[in-house]
Amino acid sequence: ILPLFAKTDIDRFRSQLIDQLCELADGPCKYEGDNMRETHRQMNISRPQFNALVEDLVDAMEASDLPVGTQNALLERLVPLFPEVTNQPADSPD
Secondary structure: OOHHHOOOHHHHHHHHHHHHHHHHHOOOHHHOOOOOHHHHHHOOOOOHHHHHHHHHHHHHHHOOOHHHHHHHHHHHHHHHHHHHHHHHOOOOOO
């Protein structure tokens, strides 16, 4: 998925992603970044690309020794973002 972010301000992206994940996890953070649908509209992110980001997130959570139940709870909260990030329905085959 790295090519998708070639023209991205990585420091800003990292900060926004941390805030968003923290908010999704009921942490003290507040995501105040851009609208997901608008931000990703022209990126044409596919299901495999979205899944690759999820896999990277799982690897990071495992490296941090987060319990599997905690990982699954966060991933469940990410699922509703799929249509916004990919601009396709959640039940889309690709």
